[in-house]
Structures are given as C-alpha cells and as structure tokens.
Amino acid sequence: MATPLEALAHFYHQLDAALARFEADQPVFGCPAECCECCAQLSPFLMSLVEYEYLCAYARRHLAREERQRIRAQAQELALAYQFATVVQAEEKPALRERLPLQRCPLLNDQGRCLVYPARPLACRMYGRTLFTQGPEAGRFNGCTILSEQANLAAGGKVKMHSADSLRQQLLNLNVAVRNEGGTVAFNTLVKFLAELGFAGTEADLTRHFSGVAFRAGHKGWWDGF
Numbered sequence: 558m559a560t561p562l563e564a565l566a567h568f569y570h571q572l573d574a575a576l577a578r579f580e581a582d583q584p585v586f587g588c589p590a591e592c593c594e595c596c597a598q599l600s601p602f603l604m605s606l607v608e609y610e611y612l613c614a615y616a617r618r619h620l621a622r623e624e625r626q627r628i629r630a631q632a633q634e635l636a637l638a639y640q641f642a643t644v645v646q647a648e649e650k651p652a653l654r655e656r657l658p659l660q661r662c663p664l665l666n667d668q669g670r671c672l673v674y675p676a677r678p679l680a681c682r683m684y685g686r687t688l689f690t691q692g693p694e695a696g697r698f699n700g701c702t703i704l705s706e707q708a709n710l711a712a713g714g715k716v717k718m719h720s721a722d723s724l725r726q727q728l729l730n731l732n733v734a735v736r737n738e739g740g741t742v743a744f745n746t747l748v749k750f751l752a753e754l755g756f757a758g759t760e761a762d763l764t765r766h767f768s769g770v771a772f773r774a775g776h777k778g779w780w781d782g783f
C-alpha cells in the first residue's frame with residue numbers, strides 16, 4: 558500500500574498531466590513567460606499537512622541549509638501579518654479574502670523562480686485555471702487577473718475550466734486516509750507552516766504544533782470531514 562507521500566506524488570503526477578492536456582487544449586490559460594506575480598503578491602492560502610511534509614522532504618533534499626534558514630526567517634516575519642483563523646474565515650468570504658495582506662512567498666527566489674516547484678502545493682498547481690463549481694462560491698474563477706482577462710478575450714469567455722472542488726475533494730480524501738492510518742492531519746497556511754516548523758518537523762513536533770489548529774467541528778470549508 559502506498560504511503561501518504563507516495564499517494565500525494567501520484568495525485569500531483571495525474572494533476573500535472575491533466576493540466577498539461579488542458580493547456581494544450583486551451584492555450585489561453587498558458588502563463589506569460591517570466592510571470593511570477595501570483596507568488597510575489599501572494600494572498601495567504603491553506604495547505605494540508607501531507608502537502609507540507611512532501612514539500613519539506615523536497616526542500617531537505619534540494620535546498621542548502623542556509624537557503625532553508627533564510628526561508629524560515631522570512632516566513633517568521635510574514636507570519637506575523639495574519640492569523641490562521643482569519644485565513645480560514647477568508648476562505649469562505651471573498652470580501653475578507655480581499656483584505657488579507659499580500660506577501661511575497663518565501664519560497665520565491667530573487668530570479669522569480671519557485672525553489673520547490675516540483676513539490677509546490679495543490680493551490681499553486683491549480684491557481685488560475687480552475688473554477689469553483691459547488692457551494693456558495695460556485696462560479697468563482699480561482700485565478701489571476703492576467704489569465705481571467707486572457708480567458709475573457711477567448712471564446713467569449715466561455716472556456717471550460719477544471720473544477721477546483723473536485724481537486725480539493727481528492728486532496729481531502731487523501732488526508733482522510735492519512736488520519737485513518739493514524740497520522741496527524743491538519744491545515745495551516747504555507748507561510749505559517751514554514752514559520753512554525755521550518756523544514757525539520759518530526760511527528761512529535763507536528764502533533765504538538767497542530768493540536769490547536771487541526772480540525773474543529775463546525776467548519777464549513779472544503780476541509781470538512783476531519
């Protein structure tokens with residue numbers, strides 16, 4: 558049976574292949590060369606623990622210790638700009654989301670490249686090319702202004718996009734499997750994950766850090782079910 562990280566790797570592989578097919582079919586959703594605006598002006602987003610562990614494993618293998626220290630120091634500064642609870646509320650309320658401070662992702666280097674690109678979270682992979690199809694956000698384009706303007710110019714704006722809900726549901730199912738196997742399940746924001754755990758979290762660290770932010774009954778977000 559696949560480990561959670563292996564299952565996530567498989568999920569990312571399938572998703573990347575689907576997005577490549579989608580972009581070949583809908584070139585209007587290709588990002589302009591050298592653009593990194595979404596990483597440089599980042600609205601804080603949620604990611605799950607299994608994604609964070611995957612990202613850490615990649616960073617430990619590929620980034621020098623000094624680079625990881627620089628990332629963590631930058632994340633600690635940024636993490637003071639917002640609270641987890643605020644981001645959770647903003648996930649459900651677009652008006653609140655727009656008021657969150659924009660930040661440069663600590664994982665973006667000075668040349669505008671993502672330092673963990675092969676291990677970037679789901680939110681980064683699906684940004685700009687997906688549509689929410691269920692719930693109160695149905696119809697909301699999950700994307701940047703650059704791609705939405707390109708899409709509006711093409712085919713009268715009637716291009717078919719991936720379902721963000723379906724991708725999130727797949728990630729949710731994976732996290733449920735992690736929990737059912739006895740693993741720790743939690744969500745946090747990318748920046749706060751980096752700030753609180755750096756790249757060296759053990760299972761004991763994870764449990765201690767996330768006892769306060771792991772799932773509470775009553776949330777209505779896409780992470781429901783934990």
Ligand code: SF4
Pocket residue numbers: 587588589592593594595596684685701702703704
């Ligand atoms: S998603 Fe939008 S902001 Fe991000 S790289 Fe592509 S075009 Fe640029």
Ligand code: SF4
Pocket residue numbers: 595596599662663664665670671672673674677678681
């Ligand atoms: S993890 Fe990488 S792709 Fe995601 S916001 Fe940061 S720099 Fe951009």
